[in-house]
Amino acid sequence: MNYDNILNEKIQNIKPSGIRKFFDILEEMTDAISLGIGEPDFVTPWHIRDAGIYSLERGHTKYTSNAGMLQLRREIAAYLNRRFDLQYDYASQILVTVGGSEAIDLALRVLVNPGEEVIVPTPSFVCYGPLAEMAGGMPKYLELKAENQFRLTPEELRSAITDKTKVLVLPFPCNPTGGTMDRKDLEAIAEVLKGTDIMVISDEIYAELTYGRRHVSPANLTDLYDRTVVVNGFSKSHAMTGWRMGYVCAPKPIVAAMTKLHQFGIMSAPTTSQYAAVEAMRNGDGDIEHMREEYDRRRRYLVENLNRIGLSCFEPKGAFYVFPDVRSTGLSSEEFCEKFLLEEKVAVIPGSAFGPGGEGFVRACYAASMKDIAEAVARMDNFLTNLRRKQGREG
Amino acid sequence: MEKLLELLEQDCTMPVSALAAAAGVSEEEAKAAIKKYEDDRTILGYQAIVDWDRVRRETVTALIEVNVTPQSKDGFDRIAERIYQYDEVESMYLMSGSFDLTVIISGRTLREVAQFVGERLAPIQGVTGTATHFILKKYKEKHLVFRPQDPEEREYIFV
Numbered sequence: 001m002n003y004d005n006i007l008n009e010k011i012q013n014i015k016p017s018g019i020r021k022f023f024d025i026l027e028e029m030t031d032a033i034s035l036g037i038g039e040p041d042f043v044t045p046w047h048i049r050d051a052g053i054y055s056l057e058r059g060h061t062k063y064t065s066n067a068g069m070l071q072l073r074r075e076i077a078a079y080l081n082r083r084f085d086l087q088y089d090y091a092s093q094i095l096v097t098v099g100g101s102e103a104i105d106l107a108l109r110v111l112v113n114p115g116e117e118v119i120v121p122t123p124s125f126v127c128y129g130p131l132a133e134m135a136g137g138m139p140k141y142l143e144l145k146a147e148n149q150f151r152l153t154p155e156e157l158r159s160a161i162t163d164k165t166k167v168l169v170l171p172f173p174c175n176p177t178g179g180t181m182d183r184k185d186l187e188a189i190a191e192v193l194k195g196t197d198i199m200v201i202s203d204e205i206y207a208e209l210t211y212g213r214r215h216v217s218p219a220n221l222t223d224l225y226d227r228t229v230v231v232n233g234f235s236k237s238h239a240m241t242g243w244r245m246g247y248v249c250a251p252k253p254i255v256a257a258m259t260k261l262h263q264f265g266i267m268s269a270p271t272t273s274q275y276a277a278v279e280a281m282r283n284g285d286g287d288i289e290h291m292r293e294e295y296d297r298r299r300r301y302l303v304e305n306l307n308r309i310g311l312s313c314f315e316p317k318g319a320f321y322v323f324p325d326v327r328s329t330g331l332s333s334e335e336f337c338e339k340f341l342l343e344e345k346v347a348v349i350p351g352s353a354f355g356p357g358g359e360g361f362v363r364a365c366y367a368a369s370m371k372d373i374a375e376a377v378a379r380m381d382n383f384l385t386n387l388r389r390k391q392g393r394e395g
Numbered sequence: 396m397e398k399l400l401e402l403l404e405q406d407c408t409m410p411v412s413a414l415a416a417a418a419g420v421s422e423e424e425a426k427a428a429i430k431k432y433e434d435d436r437t438i439l440g441y442q443a444i445v446d447w448d449r450v451r452r453e454t455v456t457a458l459i460e461v462n463v464t465p466q467s468k469d470g471f472d473r474i475a476e477r478i479y480q481y482d483e484v485e486s487m488y489l490m491s492g493s494f495d496l497t498v499i500i501s502g503r504t505l506r507e508v509a510q511f512v513g514e515r516l517a518p519i520q521g522v523t524g525t526a527t528h529f530i531l532k533k534y535k536e537k538h539l540v541f542r543p544q545d546p547e548e549r550e551y552i553f554v
Contacts, residue, residue, distance in 0.1 A: 023551035301416030
């Protein structure tokens, strides 16, 4: 059978990520250090794991209600209010999803009509464009600039809007840049969107990993609340990636539509994970602070030391990535990563993998032990020194 | 600078540059502080935590409860010193409650422990009684769990 004729055209047109080959190399290596995977290095705190286990002991193995357990939604509403000053009605405005990823997929699918445009600021996580395409939409990539600390400016947004624009994705705090938007940045965005029907999908999965100040959501702004879909989850804040626990908050009719789709495609998020999530919401704020403090130390160390050894690196205010500029080496970001991996056995990800605007940068994840990070910096120093020496000889 | 002590207690093999950054001080300040802590014996030493069961299995760790008669001038300290001077003693604490001293002996055979208690510890003047407990299995010490790491079977993923 020729499956090219059988598979859906849209999915065939979506290209697999080019960084697979780095992972293939990495898997063959011993004593390699990976700053490549964007995942907390912490294990889920024990009291949360224990709550999951206890729910199994008690025999809670059935589906929950489609939108998620009421007690969990109640806790999420209280948490969002407590931590971010967000107001959502637990009964009608919150849907528990299988990770933030499902929430993004649902939001795009219930909002986008065929041919409508989805503005995706890049460099950013790779899922928005492909999911927008599968939802029938047209991703419109909008390149963010290092000189703006990878924030979205109102001018950039204005230039990207057409009469087909339906959704603006706001991926802040941003993977891979670590860029964040503060209140006045968002107010400027609100001003541009005023009078349009453009909806905002705000992916706030890294909200708790904001350093030096509290995260601001577009939904904190009265002008944006009605047009904002907030996507969040437990993966990054509570080190719960494998539990696949996310949620989405939005105006009532949008949550109703997403719940409809969720009930057909998923039924309900995993029950064990929901019980663990209740515990995380009730007694997990201390875990968040502890992990953030740890990440913050590593962040400061990495930024300071990358700059010291000659890789210019702006100070990321969120997430757990640094995004240094490698253009001074004369290598493309992919060449840089490949050479660095082969010569020094450290994996970082080429910025080009994160869409337009990522070329010339690499992403290093500091959700790794301080020891690995320090060793990675030493190897990077060595790598750059050798590279300059070689280039000096050739030049 | 207390932060430095906390960090060193977690992992004393961290390079000074990393310690300094984590504690939010300069490398020179960190070096000076560590030197000072070492000199005034705030930092007593650096040791590895070893799971000896993975290398040799015939040795035991014993926790001995000791009752003593305190001496009029020096209290418990004098008699404590006479006990902890023995190389066999790994750790020793003065306790509240139903006995006075906890003496921990490790890395010895059963016979050696028996000999130590019978021939060295019990005859010390002022020691009025001992109760020896052998540790059957170590689960956790200094926040570290005695268990080999589960192998990572996952392929690399892009997130």
